[in-house]
Amino acid sequence: MTHRSYFCGSPDHGVSRRGFLGTAAAASAFAADMTHLDVLQTPLFASEVKKQQKHVILLWLAGGASQLETWDPKPGAPTGGPFRAINTSVPGVAISELMPKLAARMEHTAIVRSLNTRNADHGGGALMMETGRAVDQGIPCPDLGAMIAHELGRADSPVPDYVSMYSSTEGRRKGGSGFLGSRYAPMFLAEQTIPENIRRLEAVSDIDHQQRQELRTFLAKRFANGRMDNTVASQNMAYERVRGLMTSEKLFDVEQEPAEMRAKYGPTQFGEQCLIARRLVEAGVPFVKVARAWWDSHGQNFETHLELVTELDHVMSTLIDDLKDRGLLEHTLIITLGEFGRTPGINASLGRDHFASAWSSSLSGCGIKGGAVWGKTDEDGHKVIDGEVKAGDLFATVFEALGVDHKREFHIGARPIPITDFGCGPIKSILA
Amino acid sequence: MLNQLKTAKDLGTPGIFLSLTRIPLTERLIVGSSDAKLYEYDFAAEKTEALAYGEGHASYVTGVAWTTGGIVSGAYDGKVIWWDMTTRQAIRTVDAHAKWVRRVHASPDGKIVVSIADDMLAKVWDAESGKLLHTLGGHEPITPHHYPSMLYAAAFSPDGKLLATGDKVGHIVIWNVDTGAKVTTVESPGMYTWDPKQRRHSIGGIRSLAFSRDGKTLAVGGVGNIGNIDHLDGPARVELFDWQAAKSLKVLEDNKFKGLVEQLWFSPNDQWLVTSGGDNNGFVTIYDVATQQIPHQEKGHQHIHAMVGSESGNKIFTAHHGRLIAWSLTTDSATA
Amino acid sequence: MLTRLISLVCALGVCFPALVAAELPSPDLPIQAVIDAAIRDDLAAKSIIPALPAAEATILRRTTLDLAGRIPTLTELADFEKQSPSEKREKLVDRLLDSPDFALHQRNEWDALLLPSTRESSNEWREYLLKAALENRPWDQMFADMLAAKDDDVDRRGALQFVKARARELDDLTNDTSVLFFGVNVSCAKCHDHPLVDDWKQDHFYGMTSFFSRTYVTRNRRVAEKSYGEVKFKTTKGVEKVGHLMFLTGAQVAEPPRELTPEQRKTEDDAVRKAQQEENAELPAPPQFSPRWELVQLALQPENRPFLARAAVNRIWARFMGRGLVHPLDQLHSSNSASHPALLDWLERDFVNHGYDWKRLIRGIVLSEAYAWSSEWTSATSVPGPETYAIAAIRPLSPRQLGLSLHVAVSNPASYEMVLDAAKWSQNRNGLEGAGNGWAGYFEQPTEHFQVSATESLFFSNAERVQNDLLRDGGDRLVGVLKAQTERDSGIQTAYRVILSRAPSDEELNAFRGFLSQREDRSVAGWQQAVWALITSPEFRFNY
Structure with a gap:
């Protein structure tokens, strides 16, 4: 038989500046081949699951946080801004003075200071940093959460695989599962703090709710007789998950936490959402994204970062401590990332603008060599001078930190799509 | 009538000039810069050159004031430094504040100096001895939305007996300087x-304060409500108070030249209220105090951070993002 | 020249009917007969015995969902059961094709295909599609309307929404046009000549792009074209090239030479910018030479038209049979042959010979034997591959099909008693369309290998709208009818016939008896939950 591969997967697409395939066409042409995709890992004993289960909490700094006011300060440079750099618990590593609490916990965190992602447009940058792909695949690609849900989620899990919170309205993006299909789409929380339709209506008694589902299962089994169909199976799986997902309602209720714990995370919405993220992770959710919007400080960059970095420092430090106290930090990877960083140049409104040529991200916890710093920018922060990394390199690092082979491939029909973008690989020196 | 506001002298500068003072009866200006330095410029000299001050600060110099005890500056490094005007070297360095110093102001007679900072304290100093006279703490360190607050503005009354301080959330305290x-x-x-929905952070704050010459009115400057808080795209806002009655007299909002009102200055006879500031662009907007109309306004080259007036009231000096400008202010009565 | 063109076109796997006509069945045969023979021959060659014919009620449901966009009503079911077996299918198909449902459903299908929900739509567009469906406008004309209708042609300009919604993204416009009209995905050829498909070169991608590069949308949302402009690109070897107006077959259009002075260009650029930015700017006169119109002309020339015709036939086939004769639908090229090559050739020729009459083709497909086979595989042998069509495909309902079907299923069946009277029914059908659309937004448009999400199952399980609308016990609702029935068994029979268009089996009857008898103290809730189980069952969710 002749080799039939419908798409080329050629690295030449690297020269393409932007996507060039309509989603309609793409979606109808290629979608997930469930025979390959829907094989979730087989269940293990609960205790084993708890021990081995890995998680990600992605703190998505929407709008683009300044690397200069966080992970890559340039004190004294004309571009450095007014904040100082402070020493951390790891000798030789200094970060912005806005993060004293994280500085004291630097032994858990690795910094990547050399992202050069070239796209300083909110939409395009966000898509790239959500999916880890600069190379257009001609089909809608899954974001990090969907890929991790696919790799780490379990078929028998009573909790969601992927929860995404984005409560501010500016730049709100839901994220998506692309060719992995809606099984891996996020449970999305926007204005509401509790997911939609997760609570049984009072008009339906619990026994009715359960038994009508059993009646449905009876009908479904009859229908499946002689009909092996993956889409039909996905509908049944979606219904089988309902009761389990409903039991996770309390996970989203911050009131369930002791007042003392809530006080530790603080009264801000971001703090509450990170506390919910910890509750979810503790219950076995593989991927939680908490978007903190909006960092787009074209005016008053320093005032904005005084507010937002102070909050990030406090909340993320609390999260690290809390996960550590519960023995979860070594199984949980905390990522700070956004669509890009901010310009070294300070504009006349004392703002910083969009900048994707030399910016930073951080990885803490699971699989990470704490205190490691990768990459270097020049003295003004204008460009990367050592260890340049692309979105795909960062994603490959995340995969490896979680024990997922970054060379793994998805199969879309006959076409293999690597989990890691073309030409990218992990930053080994920051992996534990 | 006010009929002219003209650029008399215009100097391009390398840094961001954040603060400005003038030595009385001269046109010698001392500016504080983003490069952590102070510079002197003599605008009366034929050739105006920058004379750098010595080492001292480690961050943005956001406050500078002439006092009888020398030039006093404050910076984001939390330090307040006294300088010798002749040698331009530091003569006293005080670790005055735990957070950024936002402004330094001298009393009208130059004998008292106040520094205000994001530790939300106003510290009143004897300008000559450097002795700390009072530590004034009347501003909440945390905003109602649980973020760090800032103490941006202060002003002495013309008789030097009162001090007003204003913070990020719009709270103003008036203090007795003696006690x-x-x-x-x-x-x-x-x-x-505060944007609770779209971007979930804040912008604004009281950025300037000034007592009228008769001491009755307190002018408060800042920026009005901003839709998109990523930018300074809001009305340049001034609110006038009968401070003794704690009564708001008038809100002046200008949408032609927008942004922060960084500076306020009453002309000697309280005829004009000169405001300056900006977004990316700077502005100088002059209000007729009696009618509250704007007889004149000019676009300034880039955002204005600081401004001082002359004794006679016919000159003002502005410090910009990369510029230093002297303006002549002419009125009919002056020209007549 | 002609020889060269023929060999080129054949290399693309798209041969002239004339070259192969001798091998094809007679053009005079009915479509369904040719389909039946082609599929039977292929199955015989592979020694496959196809699935049994589907039950009559299943055929009614399948055909009604496919042609009317909804499940059959109780009245239609009863009527179908009465008809004489020999002609009931043909009568059903012809009734549905003439029903007001058909045009609405056809419009919805085109709309979902050509302007997916992520793209900007308009009333004018949906009205255009409905009119085209009602008057059976030939596909070649619709193609011409969508790409190059005149903006002052009130009757057709709604079709331009296809271009308008993509005008800001030249690559999308190029690739969507290629995929949706010609069955060719040239996107790989943007960056390099396709490494696996010899047919697709960078020249093809930029050739197609060149037809659209002068298109823009004015501030007043009108589609317009500039009079000059070309596409430049770099080959993988770094050579700068200019795109020629070139169709997928390699056929080119020569633009009449025209010298423009820099001043003339500037004048035009200024006018275009003004039209793009200002509300009431005067539009520059339409250029003499319109690349989009040239594309339409070129694509319809006899030597080039196989792309348009074949892609349309393949897509219509896939819609009803679950899979294209060429699979995937956007991979019509020489190294990806059809499962039934002669059938595709014959259907393509028939389609062109009958004036791109898509409705005629649809009728032929749904009357074929294979269309009516069961989706259940009862034989002990392994299930044949989908490319054999030996077993009916199971297809998820589209959001609009599901919305309409839900509304029909939960309504008092008496509301639809007039369904067989076309005149009376058409007065009611628009209301049903609105009600169905009110539900469609909750569901996702299925793609190939579609998966139903937990969002959908949670919605049906816990949304207030499901409980308070679908399961309401008012007189206009099925639950209201069921609770009034004195006999439990006849209630179960009614629910099954209304929702699943069939009678329950004994086993099912027993299961529902048990479920309802446990709820004698709260019979409304009992009926509500019984209806819930039926509308959430896979049998309802899919066209099987």
């Missing part, structure tokens, strides 16, 4: 924009 006692409080909440 350090709180005299009264005034609120101007319209200076603070």
Whole structure:
């Protein structure tokens, strides 16, 4: 038989500046081949699951946080801004003075200071940093959460695989599962703090709710007789998950936490959402994204970062401590990332603008060599001078930190799509 | 009538000039810069050159004031430094504040100096001895939305007996300078924009304060409500108070030249209220105090951070993002 | 020249009917007969015995969902059961094709295909599609309307929404046009000549792009074209090239030479910018030479038209049979042959010979034997591959099909008693369309290998709208009818016939008896939950 591969997967697409395939066409042409995709890992004993289960909490700094006011300060440079750099618990590593609490916990965190992602447009940058792909695949690609849900989620899990919170309205993006299909789409929380339709209506008694589902299962089994169909199976799986997902309602209720714990995370919405993220992770959710919007400080960059970095420092430090106290930090990877960083140049409104040529991200916890710093920018922060990394390199690092082979491939029909973008690989020196 | 506001001298500068003072009866200006330095410029000299001050600060110099005890500056490094005007070297360095110093102001006679900072304290110093006279703490360190607040503005009354301080959320305290006692409080909440839904952070704050020459009116400057808080795209806002009655008299909002009102200055006879500031661009906007109309306004080259007036009231000097400008202010009565 | 063109076109796997006509069945045969023979021959060659014919009620449901966009009503079911077996299918198909449902459903299908929900739509567009469906406008004309209708042609300009919604993204416009009209995905050829498909070169991608590069949308949302402009690109070897107006077959259009002075260009650029930015700017006169119109002309020339015709036939086939004769639908090229090559050739020729009459083709497909086979595989042998069509495909309902079907299923069946009277029914059908659309937004448009999400199952399980609308016990609702029935068994029979268009089996009857008898103290809730189980069952969710 002749080799039939419908798409080329050629690295030449690297020269393409932007996507060039309509989603309609793409979606109808290629979608997930469930025979390959829907094989979730087989269940293990609960205790084993708890021990081995890995998680990600992605703190998505929407709008683009300044690397200069966080992970890559340039004190004294004309571009450095007014904040100082402070020493951390790891000798030789200094970060912005806005993060004293994280500085004291630097032994858990690795910094990547050399992202050069070239796209300083909110939409395009966000898509790239959500999916880890600069190379257009001609089909809608899954974001990090969907890929991790696919790799780490379990078929028998009573909790969601992927929860995404984005409560501010500016730049709100839901994220998506692309060719992995809606099984891996996020449970999305926007204005509401509790997911939609997760609570049984009072008009339906619990026994009715359960038994009508059993009646449905009876009908479904009859229908499946002689009909092996993956889409039909996905509908049944979606219904089988309902009761389990409903039991996770309390996970989203911050009131369930002791007042003392809530006080530790603080009264801000971001703090509450990170506390919910910890509750979810503790219950076995593989991927939680908490978007903190909006960092787009074209005016008053320093005032904005005084507010937002102070909050990030406090909340993320609390999260690290809390996960550590519960023995979860070594199984949980905390990522700070956004669509890009901010310009070294300070504009006349004392703002910083969009900048994707030399910016930073951080990885803490699971699989990470704490205190490691990768990459270097020049003295003004204008460009990367050592260890340049692309979105795909960062994603490959995340995969490896979680024990997922970054060379793994998805199969879309006959076409293999690597989990890691073309030409990218992990930053080994920051992996534990 | 006010009929002219003209650029008399215009100097391009390398840094961001954040603060400005003038040595009385001269046109010698001392500016504080983003490069952590102070510079002197003599605008009366034929050739105006920058004379650098010595080492001292480690961050943005946001406050500078002439006093009888020398030039006093404050910076984001938390330090307040006294300088010899002749040698331009530091003569006293005080670790005055735990957070950024936002402004330094001298009393009209130059004998008292106040520094205000994001530790939300106003510290009143004897300008000559450097002795700390009062530590005034009347501003909340945390905003109602649980973020760090900032103490941006202060002003002495013309008789030097009162001091007003104003913070990010629009809270103003008036103090008795002699005793350090709180005299009264005034609120101007319209200076603070909290965006609870779209972007979930804040912008604004009281950025300038000035007592009228008769001491009765307190002018408060900042920016009005901003839709998109990523930018300074809001009305340049001034609120006038009868401070003794704690009564708001008038809100002046200009949408032609927008942004922060960084500076306020009453002309000697209280005829004009000169305001300056900006977004990316700077502005100088002059209000007729009696009618509250704008007889004149000019676009300034880039955002204006600081401004001082001359004794006669016919000159003002502005410090910009990369510029230093002298303006002549002519009125009919002056030209007649 | 002609020889060269023929060999080129054949290399693309798209041969002239004339070259192969001798091998094809007679053009005079009915479509369904040719389909039946082609599929039977292929199955015989592979020694496959196809699935049994589907039950009559299943055929009614399948055909009604496919042609009317909804499940059959109780009245239609009863009527179908009465008809004489020999002609009931043909009568059903012809009734549905003439029903007001058909045009609405056809419009919805085109709309979902050509302007997916992520793209900007308009009333004018949906009205255009409905009119085209009602008057059976030939596909070649619709193609011409969508790409190059005149903006002052009130009757057709709604079709331009296809271009308008993509005008800001030249690559999308190029690739969507290629995929949706010609069955060719040239996107790989943007960056390099396709490494696996010899047919697709960078020249093809930029050739197609060149037809659209002068298109823009004015501030007043009108589609317009500039009079000059070309596409430049770099080959993988770094050579700068200019795109020629070139169709997928390699056929080119020569633009009449025209010299423009820099001043003339500037004048035009200024006018275009003004039209793009200002509300009431005067539009520059339409250029003499319109690349989009040239594309339409070129694509319809006899030597080039196989792309348009074949792609349309393949897509219509896939819609009803679950899979294209060429699979995937956007991979019509020489190294990806059809499962039934002669059938595709014959259907393509028939389609062109009958004036791109898509409705005629649909009728032929749904009357074929294979269309009516069961989706259940009862034989002990392994299930044949989908490319054999030996077993009916199971297809998820589209959001609009599901919305309409839900509304029909939960309504008092008496509301639809007039369904067989076309005149009376058409007065009611628009209301049903609105009600169905009110539900469609909750569901996702299925793609190939579609998966139903937990969002959908949670919605049906816990949304207030499901409980308070679908399961309401008012007189206009099925639950209201069921609770009034004195006999439990006849209630179960009614629910099954209304929702699943069939009678329950004994086993099912027993299961529902048990479920309802446990709820004698709260019979409304009992009926509500019984209806819930039926509308959430896979049998309802899919066209099987």
